[in-house]
Amino acid sequence: MLAAITLLLVYQLLGEVVALVFALPIPGPVIGFAALFLTLVARGTVSDGLRDTANGLLAHLSLLFVPAGVGVMAHLGRLREEWEPITAALVVSTAVTIGVTALVMQALIRWKQRRSSR
Amino acid sequence: MTPKLTDIWVYLSASPLLGLTITLVTYQGAYWIYKRANFHPLLNPVALSVAALVALLKVTDTPYQTYFDGAQFVHFLLGPATVALAIPLYAQLDKLKAAWLPLAGALAAGSAVAIASAVGVAWLLGADRTTLVSIAPKSVTTPIAMGITEKLGGLPSLTAVLVVSTGILGAVMAKYVLDALRIKDLSVRGFAVGLAAHGIGTARAFQVSEEAGAFAGLAMGLNGLATSVLFPALVWLAGWRSL
Numbered sequence: 001m002l003a004a005i006t007l008l009l010v011y012q013l014l015g016e017v018v019a020l021v022f023a024l025p026i027p028g029p030v031i032g033f034a035a036l037f038l039t040l041v042a043r044g045t046v047s048d049g050l051r052d053t054a055n056g057l058l059a060h061l062s063l064l065f066v067p068a069g070v071g072v073m074a075h076l077g078r079l080r081e082e083w084e085p086i087t088a089a090l091v092v093s094t095a096v097t098i099g100v101t102a103l104v105m106q107a108l109i110r111w112k113q114r115r116s117s118r
Numbered sequence: 119m120t121p122k123l124t125d126i127w128v129y130l131s132a133s134p135l136l137g138l139t140i141t142l143v144t145y146q147g148a149y150w151i152y153k154r155a156n157f158h159p160l161l162n163p164v165a166l167s168v169a170a171l172v173a174l175l176k177v178t179d180t181p182y183q184t185y186f187d188g189a190q191f192v193h194f195l196l197g198p199a200t201v202a203l204a205i206p207l208y209a210q211l212d213k214l215k216a217a218w219l220p221l222a223g224a225l226a227a228g229s230a231v232a233i234a235s236a237v238g239v240a241w242l243l244g245a246d247r248t249t250l251v252s253i254a255p256k257s258v259t260t261p262i263a264m265g266i267t268e269k270l271g272g273l274p275s276l277t278a279v280l281v282v283s284t285g286i287l288g289a290v291m292a293k294y295v296l297d298a299l300r301i302k303d304l305s306v307r308g309f310a311v312g313l314a315a316h317g318i319g320t321a322r323a324f325q326v327s328e329e330a331g332a333f334a335g336l337a338m339g340l341n342g343l344a345t346s347v348l349f350p351a352l353v354w355l356a357g358w359r360s361l
Contacts, residue, residue, distance in 0.1 A: 008198040015201070027265025029200035030346045033339075036204035046205055054202035057195065061317055062164050063145045064196045065260045067189035069168035069282060071275025073175060073182050078249065078276065085243030089253055090280065093236035094287045094314050095295050097257055101228030101337075102301045102310035108220035109303070 004053035011036045131180060137188020144170050159289040159322060164282050196261035200342075203259070207339040210332055213305075221309065225337070228313040229344040232257040233352065251353075252276040255345050256284040259316040262342040270353055281316065288315020289322035304330045312337030 015032030018024065024031070040046055072079070079086065130136045148166035155161045175185055186193070207214075214221065236253050245253070251272035255263035260281045264274040292311045301307055304327050311319040312334025320338050324331030 005198065008201045011201045012197045026346045026350065027200075027262060027269060029197045029265060030262050030342065032197075032201040033204045033262075034343060036201055037207055037339075040204060040208040041211065046208060051205055054205035057199050057202050058206065061199055062162075063142075064192055064199055065164050065278055065282060066141055066145055066167045066171070067186060067193040068196075068260070068264060068275050068278035069164055070171045070175070070185065070189070071182060072168060072279040073172050075273065075276045075279070079279075082240075082245050082249055085240040085245040086249065086253065086280070088243055089236045089238075089240035089245070090256060090284055090287055091291075092239050093232060093256070094284050095291055096235045097228055097232040097314035098288060098292055098295045098310045099299055100231045101224050101313045102296055102299060102306050104227040105220045105224035105306045105309055106301060106303060108223045109217070109306070112219060 001049060001053050004047070004050045007050060008032075008036075008053070008057075011039075131178075131184060134188035134191070137185045138191050139188070140171070140174070140185075141167075141189045141192055144174075157321075157325060159286055159318075162282065162286050162318060164318075165286060168279075168282075196264070200259075200261040200265075203339050203342065206335050210336045213332065214336065217305070221336070221340070224306075224309060225313065225340050225344055228310070228337075229257075229341050229348055232314060232341070233345065233349055248272055249276070253280050254349055256280045257288075257314050257316060258342050258345045259338055262346055266346050266349055270350065282318070285315045285318025288319045292319065292322065305333045308333035309337040313341045316341070 011032035012029050013032075014035060015030065016028030018031050019026060019028045145163060145167045148163040148170065151166060152158070152161050152163045171185070174180075175182065233254050236256050237250050240250055240253050248271070251270050252267050252274075254272075255266045255277065258266065258281065260278055263277050263281045267277040268274045288311060292307070292315065296307050296310065301310070308323045308327075308330030311323050311330070315322070316338045320331060320334040323334035
């Protein structure tokens with residue numbers, strides 16, 4: 001478990017350093033996430049310790065959002081002022097995103113099936 | 119008695135222990151309610167915890183910074199948790215290879231539509247630029263979304279609230295939208311929910327079926343990556359650098 005946590009932190013640190021050195025607008029942990037994924041693909045296996053630690057951390061993923069969420073305190077004024085555009089954007093965009101994603105994926109699956117059955 | 123209690127409060131409120139403990143206790147209470155309500159999407163534990171903690175801080179007149187001095191230990195774990203998302207994504211590698219073309223097409227379309235429609239609607243209705251940047255990554259899992267917003271001059275904590283709201287909305291609406299479009303394939307349904315509504319949508323998809331859940335988790339990871347590349351690129355193209 002200690003080795004797994006260290007590994008996650010090393011990849012995060014690596015990501016932060018890459019983001020800083022190349023002045024990338026991508027968050028460091030995201031680069032660490034991509035680098036770890038590629039490492040796993042290259043190695044072809046995940047150790048039990050790493051899988052258990054990751055599962056443990058991700059099982060309580062929603063807890064980790066709470067401190068940042070409480071920061072809404074500082075934005076109550078903005079939310080009160082802009083609640084109409086914010087609410088409309090969230091509702092419309094979420095529905096449209098679900099619909100478009102599903103339709104595109106379904107169309108491509110059917111297209112692939114038609115091509116392979118020909 | 120009263121002055122003594124006040125002394126204790128003054129001591130405790132200055133120490134990080136209180137902020138940290140209260141976060142853990144509140145979350146577990148909220149999760150208990152969520153579980154008792156059979157995981158009803160409207161009783162999302164993050165939403166409940168945030169509401170309770172904000173009320174508590176307001177009542178005790180505690181500044182957010184004082185609370186965050188303790189809660190930052192929880193917040194810090196978002197970084198390693200983001201890196202850890204690589205492991206469930208790797209578990210889907212076979213599915214990723216088998217259906218890479220439909221997945222890549224759906225990812226590109228969904229990711230672009232998620233950003234463009236959120237920013238577009240908010241802009242049409244007059245939201246200011248800080249709000250626009252903060253709302254753009256609303257479909258991406260919180261640790262990634264906050265990182266994106268922070269880099270581009272938005273408000274990470276506002277993004278966190280918008281992301282959680284999006285997750286709840288997506289989990290509630292998905293069934294109706296997908297039924298209306300007559301989408302039956304569980305892998306397609308799962309992927310669409312995970313892309314639009316990240317972890318909260320993924321949790322919802324897992325309650326429907328294992329297959330939908332796996333594809334939702336896959337979509338969540340991929341969209342996190344896609345948005346963190348796509349959105350900065352769009353900002354750069356739109357010449358928004360002056361933010």
